[in-house]
Each structure stands twice: as C-alpha cells, then as structure tokens.
Amino acid sequence: MPLGERGDKSDSRYSGVETEFNDDMPQILSFNIDGGFDFVVSPLIDPSYRPSLSDSYNNGHVIPPFAGSDLVVSPSQWSSRVVGKISSWIDLDSEDQILQKDSEIALKQEIAWASHLSLQACLLPTPKGSSCANYARCVNQILQNLNNMQLWLRIPLEKCDDDATNGVSDHSNRGQIDSWETWNHFRLLCEHHNQLSIGLDVLCSLPSANSLGRWFGEPVRAAIIHTNSFLTNTRGYPCLSKRHQKLMTRFFNHSIQIVVSGAPVHNLPTGVLELDANHTDNHIDSIQRHPLRAYLDYVAYLYYKMEPLPDQERFELGYRDFLQSPLQPLMDNLEAQTYETFEKDTVKYLQYQRAISKALLDRISDEDASKITTVLMVVGAGRGPLVRASLQAAEETGRKLRVYAVEKNPNAIVTLHSLVKMEGWENIVTIVSSDMRCWDAPEKADILVSELLGSFGDNELSPECLDGAQRFLKQDGISVPSSYTSFIQPVTTSKLYNDVKSYKDLVHFETAYVVKLHHVARLAPTQPVFTFTHPDNSTTKCNQRYKKIQFEIPHDTGAVMVHGFAGYFDSMLYKDVHLGIEPSTATPNMFSWFPIFFPLRTPVCVQPGAPLEVHFWRRCGSSKVWYEWCVTKPTASPVHNSNGRSYWVGL
Known part of the structure; x- marks a missing residue:
C-alpha cells in the first residue's frame, strides 16, 4: 500500500x-x-x-x-x-x-x-x-x-x-x-x-x-x-x-x-x-x-x-537533475518548440511590461503623451512576445509608440509578419530581418528592449549583442534590461557529478550545464561574480572579467564535499523592476531559466572553518566567449576549460 x-x-x-x-x-x-x-x-x-x-x-x-x-x-x-x-x-x-x-x-x-x-x-x-x-x-x-x-x-x-x-x-x-x-x-x-x-x-x-x-x-x-x-x-x-x-x-x-x-x-x-x-x-x-x-x-x-x-514544479519534474547544454541563440536559430516553451512564461513578460511602462512614463510626460511618439526597438524579437508586451505597456500608459522588431532568425520572421498582420500592427511595427550587430537603423531609439539573458546572465552573449546594438540608441536612451549580475554558490550534488563522470572524458567536466537542481545541497550563500550595465558609455569597453571569491561554509555544517558551483543571475530591467533566479531574490513562478552548473573534475572536501577560494574568468576571443574556473583553497584544482578548449559560446 x-x-x-x-x-x-x-x-x-x-x-x-x-x-x-x-x-x-x-x-x-x-x-x-x-x-x-x-x-x-x-x-x-x-x-x-x-x-x-x-x-x-x-x-x-x-x-x-x-x-x-x-x-x-x-x-x-x-x-x-x-x-x-x-x-x-x-x-x-x-x-x-x-x-x-x-x-x-x-x-x-x-x-x-x-x-x-x-x-x-x-x-x-x-x-x-x-x-x-x-x-x-x-x-x-x-x-x-x-x-x-x-x-x-x-x-x-x-x-x-x-x-x-x-x-x-x-x-x-x-x-x-x-x-x-x-x-x-x-x-x-x-x-x-x-x-x-x-x-x-x-x-x-x-x-x-x-x-x-x-x-x-x-x-x-x-x-x-x-x-x-x-x-x-x-x-x-x-x-x-x-x-x-x-x-x-x-x-x-x-x-x-x-x-x-x-x-x-x-x-x-x-x-x-x-x-x-x-x-x-x-x-x-x-x-x-x-x-x-x-x-x-x-x-x-x-x-x-x-x-x-505547484503547477510550476509539476511542469519542471522531467527536468530535475537533467544536464542540458546551454542554448546558443546567437550562433544557432531557435526552433519553434523552444520559442513556444519560453513564450508560456507570462511572469517574465509581465515584468518586462512593467519595466517598459515605467520607462515610457519617465520618457514622456502626460502633457506630451499625445504629441510625441517614442521609438522602441526590440532586438532579438523572436516570435514577438516582447513586441506585444511593449504595445501593451504603451496602451496602459497612454503613450504613442513606433516599434522596430529586429530578428536574425528567418523562420521567426515568418511568424512575426503573420502576427503583425493578424493584430493589425502594420502602422506601428516595422519588422527587420537582420542581426542587430549589422543593421543600419534609419533612426535612433529612445528605448532598446532585449531578452538575451542566459542562466548566468551574460552566458548567451547579451553584452556583445547589446554593445553592437548600442550605436542606434540615443545618448540619453534607456536599455531594458539596464544591468545584470551573475552569482555562484558551492554545491554538493553527487547525482550530477556522477552523470558528468559517466562520459569518461575531460570535455564534459569543463562544460557548463543548464539544470533544474533538485538533489543538491547548497553549502553557502551566493556571491556576485560579473556585472554588466547598459548602455555602456565607457570609452574602453571590455567584456572580459575576472573575479576571486571566498566562501565560508557555516561552521555547524561540518565537513562538506564540493562537486561544483551553481550559477544564477539577477537583472534590473528598469529602476526597481527586477527579474532573476538568484535564490534569495528569485522572481516567483518564473520558469524561463534553470540554474547553470559548473562541475569540478575532482571534488573538493572542505573542513569546518576552512575557506573555499574560487576563481572565475570570462574570456573573449574573435569568434567565441568562454568561462574558465578553478579552486585554490583549501586545495588547488586545475584551471577548467583553459582557452575555451571544451566549452564556448560562439559569436
């Protein structure tokens, strides 16, 4: 029974x-x-x-x-x-x-x-x-x-x-x-x-x-x-x-x-x-x-x-502790099923709508609402959910919009044209079939909207994409999101370690995976790693980063085994409107992102009171971006994924 x-x-x-x-x-x-x-x-x-x-x-x-x-x-x-x-x-x-x-x-x-x-x-x-x-x-x-x-x-x-x-x-x-x-x-x-x-x-x-x-x-x-x-x-x-x-x-x-x-x-x-x-x-x-x-x-x-x-947990059951390679939406064109899954996340698009509404209100006063048209560009428009959220924000605030929907995937462009015709947006929305980094915009944008974030914030190359698109944003223009920060924390996860080990090669131990963490012990509070801000008006732009982090395992925990690091992100869309999966501030009922997992080739045992010192690098080349990571205390590990030999994201 x-x-x-x-x-x-x-x-x-x-x-x-x-x-x-x-x-x-x-x-x-x-x-x-x-x-x-x-x-x-x-x-x-x-x-x-x-x-x-x-x-x-x-x-x-x-x-x-x-x-x-x-x-x-x-x-x-x-x-x-x-x-x-x-x-x-x-x-x-x-x-x-x-x-x-x-x-x-x-x-x-x-x-x-x-x-x-x-x-x-x-x-x-x-x-x-x-x-x-x-x-x-x-x-x-x-x-x-x-x-x-x-x-x-x-x-x-x-x-x-x-x-x-x-x-x-x-x-x-x-x-x-x-x-x-x-x-x-x-x-x-x-x-x-x-x-x-x-x-x-x-x-x-x-x-x-x-x-x-x-x-x-x-x-x-x-x-x-x-x-x-x-x-x-x-x-x-x-x-x-x-x-x-x-x-x-x-x-x-x-x-x-x-x-x-x-x-x-x-x-x-x-x-x-x-x-x-x-x-x-x-x-x-x-x-x-x-x-x-x-x-x-x-x-x-x-x-x-x-x-x-909860319904969200039921939806995610099949993904628990299942290793997935992160998406490469810049290098690869997403399939319809992938778009369909992400578009069901109503919480994410409501947050975007809130952020765009606040940006419109700050941009245009009530007196000018009927006279001035705000130019808004959705870069990486996909099949149009952010276009819809932007137009709903305009209707909610009583502001006038002219929208450019920029998308590089020719298959998604077909859906966008159908959506615009079906909704009667022909006089408001202009569809642009182009990579945002190559397009020559006919005018400057007041607001630039994107959903290029990955589980680790920048791991789907949002910084590189938005750097390329920033040239058609006005000097005082607004980027949604305005900033995002990645976070890591040490974890015990025997299940994932053994799943990676079963491949019996170096490559899989030097790959970061998207995974719905379940059989996991989170050993210390998260700490921030890399932060990116948009627009970036600095004269010397560089998206390479390095961070040394020291974790203190709570003393009453006892000794622990660190199998790797769970990664998360938190993003400020605009002002106080945030979006993220960092556990202490995670947006409720949102399922577009699972955490990312960085494994260690050899798990590290940390005794009570001993510090855990971790190093993370974000490295950039002419055609790829990659992460490297290692542990230096209490014992030294090899630097994982040196020169992006096992895992990288294509530009």
Missing part, C-alpha cells in the same frame, strides 16, 4: 520495514505486505553463520543457510518487495584475522546471492571503528562487476558537537566522528561509484539544520527511522518532533523512501487502531493491525499532510 499519490510519482511513497532473519521468506512477505508495508529490508542469511565454522570452509563448497531458495517467491516479488540486509556482524577492518576473512567471504556470498535474485538493493552494515579501508576495497571490487543492484551503506545521521574545538574532531573516538565523514571516506575509496548509495539511520537527536542539509546532495536512497525516535502524543500514539517532521517532509520531496525499524515501544491498544485526530482515515479500517502499523500510519499522515506540488 503506497503512502499516497503525488504528481511526481516518486519512490518516497513506498515505505519499508526492517525485519529479523526468518528462513520462511513467503511468511515474511505476506505478514508485512498485508500489514501495509511495500517492501521488507530483510537478512538473506542466518546471522549465526560463519564461514570458518563450516565443515566445508577449507574446500570452498559450503552452502550458506540462506532464507529459502530463489523459487519460494516469484522473481517480481524478489525484485520489488525485498531489499537484502547484509549481515551486521561483518567487519572487514577487524584486527581479528579470522573475523576479517569470514567477513569478506560472507559479504561476497550474500551480495552474489542478492544479485542472483535480481534484488534492487542491499543494505550494507555501518563501517566499524575509525578505519574502513579494507571494507571499502572489498565493496569497490564487488561494484566493478555488479549488475544494476544498488548497495546502500548504512550510515547513522549524527554529527559530533565540535564547535568548542574549532572544527577539529577527535577521530580517535568513533562516537565523536561526524558520520558524514565516514560516508565520505568510504565513497572516496570506492571512486564515487554511482551504485553506492546511503541508507540513513535517523536517530532520536538530530544535528543542526546546516549539517542535515549536506545529505540532500548525497545519494540517500532510504531513511531508516527507529521506533525509539518517535514520541507519544496525548492519545498515546507515536508521533515525531517538529524537527523530525520537517526532515521527513524533505525526505519525501527528495524521493527518499522511509523504512521503519525496531520493536514497538508504545503501549498501543491491541487489534484495531482508533481513529486519532492526528491521522487521516484513508488507511484506517477494521483490519488486524501489524505491530508497527501505528508508525506506518503516522508516516502516511505526514505524507498526506504535504502541500501538493
């Missing part, structure tokens, strides 16, 4: 239960599935089994005591209803050589059996002690030849309180180690393998919000919540603290499945659960209760309580 339906159909609507070993797998499944859970996390082998105690240990013909043969349940049940739980006694870094050898044999046997059963995942035990090198080596070896099965490394959600020691953790005491660092050491030893993920143990106490945030950029597949982490409400039923509730909602939103673990610790009525004020009645009926059903019902209650996805 999935927890419920949501627009994203995510895996988080499926909930599991951790069980003890039972060699009767059909009984385990029927009991727990009938009890409301969607899958079980169950040991595959008798926990008392040790290879060294077997009579066949020396000749290698031992048959381990698995939980039934592959025939006891159907293949579809094995693959969809069972997550294998690898024996918790396994310790490959033990000083005891026999235990170490037993552990390696058992681990390989159990994963081989799970692979034979086509399980979707196996839960690996938490690394023991301060070292996990041999454990990671063995897992990495297994991963090299594993089928599509995921390995979930069990990690407790804990972080030591190291504020008093200025970020220096006492690694001699296992209980004081930040569990994120345990995970990080393990995945580094396993080379960031994309089939290695996390089963996160949620405990009674939680780390700081910043520390928790790190995990949402990591490959967490399941959150295992223990019954002793639940509180008791006034009716005697299990509930969670406000912080736990908020965390659970974030798990749901990131497609992380919930697994209930442990024995019941609440004295619940036997038989049927009474309808409680804190529960919906969707799944409460007169059935015999599973001992953990009250916990499942509470998880379902939290799921149902979530706000439905």
Whole structure:
C-alpha cells in the first residue's frame, strides 16, 4: 500500500520495514505486505553463520543457510518487495584475522546471492571503528562487476558537537566522528561509484539544520527511522518532533523512501487502531493491525499532510537533475518548440511590461503623451512576445509608440509578419530581418528592449549583442534590461557529478550545464561574480572579467564535499523592476531559466572553518566567449576549460 499519490510519482511513497532473519521468506512477505508495508529490508542469511565454522570452509563448497531458495517467491516479488540486509556482524577492518576473512567471504556470498535474485538493493552494515579501508576495497571490487543492484551503506545521521574545538574532531573516538565523514571516506575509496548509495539511520537527536542539509546532495536512497525516535502524543500514539517532521517532509520531496525499524515501544491498544485526530482515515479500517502499523500510519499522515506540488514544479519534474547544454541563440536559430516553451512564461513578460511602462512614463510626460511618439526597438524579437508586451505597456500608459522588431532568425520572421498582420500592427511595427550587430537603423531609439539573458546572465552573449546594438540608441536612451549580475554558490550534488563522470572524458567536466537542481545541497550563500550595465558609455569597453571569491561554509555544517558551483543571475530591467533566479531574490513562478552548473573534475572536501577560494574568468576571443574556473583553497584544482578548449559560446 503506497503512502499516497503525488504528481511526481516518486519512490518516497513506498515505505519499508526492517525485519529479523526468518528462513520462511513467503511468511515474511505476506505478514508485512498485508500489514501495509511495500517492501521488507530483510537478512538473506542466518546471522549465526560463519564461514570458518563450516565443515566445508577449507574446500570452498559450503552452502550458506540462506532464507529459502530463489523459487519460494516469484522473481517480481524478489525484485520489488525485498531489499537484502547484509549481515551486521561483518567487519572487514577487524584486527581479528579470522573475523576479517569470514567477513569478506560472507559479504561476497550474500551480495552474489542478492544479485542472483535480481534484488534492487542491499543494505550494507555501518563501517566499524575509525578505519574502513579494507571494507571499502572489498565493496569497490564487488561494484566493478555488479549488475544494476544498488548497495546502500548504512550510515547513522549524527554529527559530533565540535564547535568548542574549532572544527577539529577527535577521530580517535568513533562516537565523536561526524558520520558524514565516514560516508565520505568510504565513497572516496570506492571512486564515487554511482551504485553506492546511503541508507540513513535517523536517530532520536538530530544535528543542526546546516549539517542535515549536506545529505540532500548525497545519494540517500532510504531513511531508516527507529521506533525509539518517535514520541507519544496525548492519545498515546507515536508521533515525531517538529524537527523530525520537517526532515521527513524533505525526505519525501527528495524521493527518499522511509523504512521503519525496531520493536514497538508504545503501549498501543491491541487489534484495531482508533481513529486519532492526528491521522487521516484513508488507511484506517477494521483490519488486524501489524505491530508497527501505528508508525506506518503516522508516516502516511505526514505524507498526506504535504502541500501538493505547484503547477510550476509539476511542469519542471522531467527536468530535475537533467544536464542540458546551454542554448546558443546567437550562433544557432531557435526552433519553434523552444520559442513556444519560453513564450508560456507570462511572469517574465509581465515584468518586462512593467519595466517598459515605467520607462515610457519617465520618457514622456502626460502633457506630451499625445504629441510625441517614442521609438522602441526590440532586438532579438523572436516570435514577438516582447513586441506585444511593449504595445501593451504603451496602451496602459497612454503613450504613442513606433516599434522596430529586429530578428536574425528567418523562420521567426515568418511568424512575426503573420502576427503583425493578424493584430493589425502594420502602422506601428516595422519588422527587420537582420542581426542587430549589422543593421543600419534609419533612426535612433529612445528605448532598446532585449531578452538575451542566459542562466548566468551574460552566458548567451547579451553584452556583445547589446554593445553592437548600442550605436542606434540615443545618448540619453534607456536599455531594458539596464544591468545584470551573475552569482555562484558551492554545491554538493553527487547525482550530477556522477552523470558528468559517466562520459569518461575531460570535455564534459569543463562544460557548463543548464539544470533544474533538485538533489543538491547548497553549502553557502551566493556571491556576485560579473556585472554588466547598459548602455555602456565607457570609452574602453571590455567584456572580459575576472573575479576571486571566498566562501565560508557555516561552521555547524561540518565537513562538506564540493562537486561544483551553481550559477544564477539577477537583472534590473528598469529602476526597481527586477527579474532573476538568484535564490534569495528569485522572481516567483518564473520558469524561463534553470540554474547553470559548473562541475569540478575532482571534488573538493572542505573542513569546518576552512575557506573555499574560487576563481572565475570570462574570456573573449574573435569568434567565441568562454568561462574558465578553478579552486585554490583549501586545495588547488586545475584551471577548467583553459582557452575555451571544451566549452564556448560562439559569436
């Protein structure tokens, strides 16, 4: 019984239960599935089994005591209803050589059996002690030849309180180690393998919000919540603290499945659960209760309580964490479908209309409104949405307009001619089929309007285009937009890093991607990078830029892994009318731009209190513009995309 339906159909609507070993797998499944859970996390082998105690240990013909043969349940049940739980006694870094050898044999046997059963995942035990090198080596070896099965490394959600020691953790005491660092050491030893993920143990106490945030950029597949982490409400039923509730909602939103673990610790009525004020009645009926059903019902209650996805989020679902190459509208002609998508963004064009209205009011007084005609040029008119916004602004303000719609795409020109004829704009709008940098305008413009902005502000070459068009703007003319600034912030995003790594080449690590960021941890507030202002009346125009930026990761976050940098922009269209995607000031309900992502070839681990120093360059050549970037603190990285060898924007 999935927890419920949501627009994203995510895996988080499926909930599991951790069980003890039972060699009767059909009984385990029927009991727990009938009890409301969607899958079980169950040991595959008798926990008392040790290879060294077997009579066949020396000749290698031992048959381990698995939980039934592959025939006891159907293949579809094995693959969809069972997550294998690898024996918790396994310790490959033990000083005891026999235990170490037993552990390696058992681990390989159990994963081989799970692979034979086509399980979707196996839960690996938490690394023991301060070292996990041999454990990671063995897992990495297994991963090299594993089928599509995921390995979930069990990690407790804990972080030591190291504020008093200025970020220096006492690694001699296992209980004081930040569990994120345990995970990080393990995945580094396993080379960031994309089939290695996390089963996160949620405990009674939680780390700081910043520390928790790190995990949402990591490959967490399941959150295992223990019954002793639940509180008791006034009716005697299990509930969670406000912080736990908020965390659970974030798990749901990131497609992380919930697994209930442990024995019941609440004295619940036997038989049927009474309808409680804190529960919906969707799944409460007169059935015999599973001992953990009250916990499942509470998880379902939290799921149902979530706000439905907004329309914009539903629209963007298919783009989440999907790498796209940025558009090159100057070098390439856009297709009709691309125009169609952007033209649906009504918020963007309303902002442009507001900006143009204010510019018209400032330009022409009420007394002159009927006598003076404002010359407005839309450069890069596309299929006409900015032409329409400009004419609506003129109607709104009672100002007279003469519009030039300049567009280089001959296919869009066809649509523009049709639009002008259909709307009856022949006496107002002149269509110009030309690149704005080459056109000789018959008169100067009072207002120059463009929508040449990219996800990083200048990455679709707005500065170069508007520099070329500025010659036909009056000396006191207005540019809409008047300025724009790019921003970056460091992020953890294991998903995107592995997607880039899968190409196995340098080019993709030196390419910037447009991406709807979802499984990402934003590690520090954004900082500005490059700013461009229009019109630019300086005598020495230069669109090359360089910026050194230092980020401070909040101290209570703990150590972090930086996989790259998320990029955004904010633009002032005119005066106080702004447009942008920088998170703290983003224009609500606008979907024309997703952030840009600059990956790092080698992720950088930043310890608490250590600065992260980043360098960004915008470089210009005769036929292309490109970015270069690198990290110099805490460790130095190569300069990415030197001389635009991998990624550039064509002029």
